[in-house]
Amino acid sequence: MPISRQMLRPVGGGFIFMSFICAMLINLLPWQVTSVNFAPDFVALLIIYWTLNQPRRFGIAWAFTLGLLMDVADGNLLGQHALAYSIIAYLTLSRQRQIAVFPFWQQALITLALLLLAQSIMLLIHLLMGAQFIGWSYFAGSLLAAFLWPPLSNLMIMYQRKDVPDEL
Template identity: 40%
Template structure:
């Protein structure tokens, strides 16, 4: 595959860093600050990022497991977040080849519909079992997640951008 002009060749992603970032995002989502409808879902953002950049390592199965953990932690209907994260991961993996050809703002614009779809699925499941409508502020969460995409990309790709150790046999 030909690299887009101006893109840096990245080092391979460390599986321990991937796991650490996913667990850290899960912990951030578990912080007891009172879940509001407008708050971005950091775990969904990190899951989509790794689905796009490492689809063979972080797939739909991991999204389902993390969704179940979030369901248990939030006291939500079991499977509500698991379904939303699974659909979100499937969409991200389906788009991953095309998405990487865009800049960060173009990527953010293309993952916004995925975040909106995941939010809609979660709300529909909640409403189908008799939950209350959380209000129109819930539309802000996917917009904030898409707005955080460039920052998440910069942070999560930082370990892969470091230059390799040069030596006499490897000048790059």
Template identity: 40%
Template sequence: MVSTRSRNGWMIWMTFAIGMLLSVVPFPHVEILRPMFLALPLAYWALEMPHKIGMASAFCLGLAQDVLFGTLLGHNALILTLITFLILSLQQRVRMFPMWQQSLVILVVLGLAQLLQLWLSALTGNRQTLAVLLPALISALLWPWVSFGLRGLSRRYKIN
């Protein structure tokens, strides 16, 4: 009997590690335009492989990001869990959309996540402006390249 178990699931977690590393790389002059580097691969893998990446994975990644950034524990966990929940609830539809419509869905989902981050920041006493929505826009513009890149990675390493 041939085993159908994937041996390359570690590549999914490698993309998350790269996303976390890119999240902490300093971009001093364009910090406000920083894409949501961890949310993009999380959204892709939740969209393509909901049986492997779910809300528990998003919560754990969010906790790791909270520790990495030194933010309130659960702040990023809640945001990444919301992103994953929305992607999983729309997964069957979004997979059938052309790439430009997928980018619009990503814009809305990440925009809602950024609004939640704005609200949580206001609750903790940090005042921010609506410019916090710019990372969602930049991430949506990057979505086609992230999607094609991760799809190629998935095919090359036969991740299933």
């Protein structure tokens, strides 16, 4: 059931912050070279999640900041994640009211499209800088991330669902 039809208690800024700390931790784990393509980008996933569900508190500015952090952590060109994250945050925001009422599996499809777009942007930047295409397995992580969308969404709203109706 989509989040917008349920009675939920408000999310604190601290919870959003902690969720990003966790996402960063997962992204910074020492992945093996062979599996690095399959590692879903949890920061991107959470950016979509919070833009979708808390558009007032979380927006493009935060997406940009997190992108910068990811760039430095990975030793990439400064700005590639920032650009990709800003754009997916914007696209989510522009259709937020529609997407927020979709069931989770449809949201997962949209997430897949957004994550692929983010990766394509980064790929494009690298190609413009003179790198060579590194094969389609580059996009595998997004596929995995899209599969993780429904469980992730359920997990996140479990926190919000607690003991709300009693007070009404």
